[in-house]
Amino acid sequence: MMSDRTIAVLSGKGGTGKTFISVNLACAAAPATYIDCDAEEPNGHLFFQPAIKTREAVNVPVPRVDPAKCIECRQCVDFCAYHALAWTGRELLVFDEMCHGCGGCAMLCPAQALKETERAIGRVQTGEAQGVQVLSGFLNPGEATGVPVIKQLLNTGHPGGRVIIDCPPGSSCMVSESIQDADYCVLVAEPTRFGAHNLAMVHELARLYNKPCGVVLNKALPGDDPSRQYCQAHGLPILAEIAFEAQLGKLTSNGMIAVKEDPRYRALFERLLERIDQEACHAAVGHS
Amino acid sequence: MKIAIPVVSDVKDTAVSDTFGRAAMFMVYDTEADASIYIQNKASLSSGGAGIQAAQTVVDSEVSVLLTPQLGGNAARVLKAAGIRLYKAQPGLNARENLERFTQGKLEALEQIHEGFHRH
Amino acid sequence: MRQLVILSGKGGTGKTTLASALISLSRTRAYADCDVDAPNLHLIGADYTRQEDASYYGLPLAVIDPDKCAACGACEQACRFDAVIQGSPYRINPYACEGCKVCGLVCPAQAIAMKPHQAGTMTLYYGEGAVFSTARLKMGSGTSGLLVSQVKNRLEHAAGEYTGFAVIDGSPGIGCPVIATLSGAHAALLVAEPSLSGLSDLERIIETARGFGVMIAVCVNKADINPEITDRIKAYCQREGLLFAGAIPYDPLAVQAVNQGRTIVDLDCPSGKAAKEIYRKIMPLLESV
Numbered sequence: 225m226m227s228d229r230t231i232a233v234l235s236g237k238g239g240t241g242k243t244f245i246s247v248n249l250a251c252a253a254a255p256a257t258y259i260d261c262d263a264e265e266p267n268g269h270l271f272f273q274p275a276i277k278t279r280e281a282v283n284v285p286v287p288r289v290d291p292a293k294c295i296e297c298r299q300c301v302d303f304c305a306y307h308a309l310a311w312t313g314r315e316l317l318v319f320d321e322m323c324h325g326c327g328g329c330a331m332l333c334p335a336q337a338l339k340e341t342e343r344a345i346g347r348v349q350t351g352e353a354q355g356v357q358v359l360s361g362f363l364n365p366g367e368a369t370g371v372p373v374i375k376q377l378l379n380t381g382h383p384g385g386r387v388i389i390d391c392p393p394g395s396s397c398m399v400s401e402s403i404q405d406a407d408y409c410v411l412v413a414e415p416t417r418f419g420a421h422n423l424a425m426v427h428e429l430a431r432l433y434n435k436p437c438g439v440v441l442n443k444a445l446p447g448d449d450p451s452r453q454y455c456q457a458h459g460l461p462i463l464a465e466i467a468f469e470a471q472l473g474k475l476t477s478n479g480m481i482a483v484k485e486d487p488r489y490r491a492l493f494e495r496l497l498e499r500i501d502q503e504a505c506h507a508a509v510g511h512s
Numbered sequence: 513m514k515i516a517i518p519v520v521s522d523v524k525d526t527a528v529s530d531t532f533g534r535a536a537m538f539m540v541y542d543t544e545a546d547a548s549i550y551i552q553n554k555a556s557l558s559s560g561g562a563g564i565q566a567a568q569t570v571v572d573s574e575v576s577v578l579l580t581p582q583l584g585g586n587a588a589r590v591l592k593a594a595g596i597r598l599y600k601a602q603p604g605l606n607a608r609e610n611l612e613r614f615t616q617g618k619l620e621a622l623e624q625i626h627e628g629f630h631r632h
Numbered sequence: 633m634r635q636l637v638i639l640s641g642k643g644g645t646g647k648t649t650l651a652s653a654l655i656s657l658s659r660t661r662a663y664a665d666c667d668v669d670a671p672n673l674h675l676i677g678a679d680y681t682r683q684e685d686a687s688y689y690g691l692p693l694a695v696i697d698p699d700k701c702a703a704c705g706a707c708e709q710a711c712r713f714d715a716v717i718q719g720s721p722y723r724i725n726p727y728a729c730e731g732c733k734v735c736g737l738v739c740p741a742q743a744i745a746m747k748p749h750q751a752g753t754m755t756l757y758y759g760e761g762a763v764f765s766t767a768r769l770k771m772g773s774g775t776s777g778l779l780v781s782q783v784k785n786r787l788e789h790a791a792g793e794y795t796g797f798a799v800i801d802g803s804p805g806i807g808c809p810v811i812a813t814l815s816g817a818h819a820a821l822l823v824a825e826p827s828l829s830g831l832s833d834l835e836r837i838i839e840t841a842r843g844f845g846v847m848i849a850v851c852v853n854k855a856d857i858n859p860e861i862t863d864r865i866k867a868y869c870q871r872e873g874l875l876f877a878g879a880i881p882y883d884p885l886a887v888q889a890v891n892q893g894r895t896i897v898d899l900d901c902p903s904g905k906a907a908k909e910i911y912r913k914i915m916p917l918l919e920s921v
């Protein structure tokens with residue numbers, strides 16, 4: 225069903241307007257679900273100010289040593305690929321934030337002196353704001369990987385219907401995790417040489433996962449637009465072009481949602497939703 | 513006693529490395545033998561956990577003192593737990609000069625530990 | 633070689649645009665792009681006459697020897713990262729593999745070995761009397777402080793006896809690539825965005841930079857988008873005893889310059905003028921280091 229589609233919003237770098245676009249899309253589509261996968265720097269909830277319903281820790285395994293059993297052989301220290309273990313001559317130290325939770329050390333300890341326990345690396349929070357279910361992932365600063373937060377976030381129950389996923393910037397493993405279940409990817413690009421370069425990178429990622437995609441040109445200005453040129457050269461549909469406007473910049477920098485403040489933007493985002501649905505339909509038919 | 517310093521190379525008047533975790537090697541000076549050996553720092557090639565790995569190398573070399581211009585949180589934790597005393601090496605001076613300053617009691621204890629590299 | 637690093641707590645503040653202007657104004661002979669996830673500095677630029685590429689190897693990843701694999705599935709059961717692809721033989725997905733080596737531990741046929749994995753490419757560009765060091769991480773990789781350190785080491789090596797300031801365009805955020813960028817730096821110019829999230833990100837990067845004892849200067853880009861928050865940032869700097877180096881107005885001509893591959897000081901434009909003022913303000917700071 226058209227309205228059940230999951231749309232992921234991505235960009236090659238930070239600051240292009242991913243959150244601006246995802247938040248406004250979710251608002252325009254309400255009732256809808258907004259999922260903030262930018263767990264290192266989640267911002268969506270600052271716009272929605274949702275009434276919080278649930279908070280759940282995201283836990284990962286971490287080893288703990290029983291000093292009475294430890295035979296000081298150091299096999300665990302030598303095995304750990306992340307250097308999360310160190311032997312001081314007197315005790316075994318565990319560096320929780322370096323640990324990837326692979327379970328290898330506990331597995332190979334000849335004295336069974338290492339047991340795994342759990343620790344929280346972040347949390348998943350759900351809430352609601354005027355018809356939008358807001359799901360946000362928060363990764364604690366300094367942690368090895370945000371992938372477990374995203375996994376838990378995407379497994380968190382929500383009412384279904386239209387889902388908008390606000391992805392982390394770039395093309396790292398966290399981004400790959402965020403787009404796994406997306407039906408369609410919206411790539412946000414700035415009209416600069418940098419923007420085009422970063423668009424190319426994130427386009428490559430979307431293609432790697434066989435996701436149909438289209439582009440929104442954000443902060444557009446008159447004149448040459450290398451990002452538009454990239455789209456034309458690669459047959460990428462341009463779903464919308466949002467002109468740079470100081471007023472819009474100010475509104476957004478103060479944490480306000482354009483679709484709520486200005487009927488022009490409500491109309492723009494409603495048109496964008498329609499356009500995404502059209503493109504996603506064509507893509508679905510094409511990929512059979 | 514033995515004293516370690518992160519250095520750039522194994523030549524006689526080598527400069528002190530400006531980083532601990534990714535120093536090319538460690539010079540270990542034995543005050544009784546008045547001789548130095550040089551240990552490769554495998555952490556310089558590691559994609560993560562360099563501070564911890566470098567600290568492990570220093571712990572394994574059985575030194576009681578480390579002279580270094582800077583140190584991250586993870587490395588500091590290992591070294592302190594191992595009972596190694598930490599002094600701030602002076603960046604303008606080479607390794608030999610820093611050792612002299614240390615034996616003259618002119619080096620300060622290292623107070624400021626910088627934020628660890630956390631993941632990598 | 634002394635290092636001036638340009639950082640921001642947040643992405644998209646205009647670090648690279650400003651860094652390229654400072655590179656031009658200072659006439660430095662050494663500069664680097666440490667934003668290895670999304671390098672952009674090479675897009676503005678000099679004419680490079682020579683280029684040297686090198687591979688960057690991150691953590692070794694697991695590879696299954698198809699001849700030894702008995703397709704027993706022990707690796708798939710043990711892998712916590714969903715990196716094993718079932719089949720005859722089984723295969724490892726390099727995009728998901730985190731290099732933990734647990735599969736190798738459990739494989740009854742000794743069919744799994746850890747192999748070096750090229751996680752990126754490093755490049756040195758030479759031209760117009762300067763050397764430029766940059767790198768790019770491959771897709772799907774975790775971020776890496778090692779690659780950033782290597783970009784700087786290669787620059788230091790290539791710059792030889794240069795005693796001036798190298799200008800280093802850093803990564804956004806406060807994570808490990810930023811820590812690696814700050815290690816060994818002498819001065820840091822922080823580029824802030826006048827927004828609520830920009831302000832909180834600025835505070836975090838200042839805290840991080842302070843831990844390294846570098847000289848800190850702050851500037852605000854696209855300042856006129858929100859003058860109230862720009863003023864808050866100025867006041868914050870005053871309270872904290874940090875040099876406020878200036879404010880750059882939003883300038884469509886900056887976009888034009890960048891799109892032509894030029895710096896904002898190559899054109900007569902408001903952002904270029906502001907960049908010159910910032911440079912003038914931070915010069916005494918640099919000289920004192």
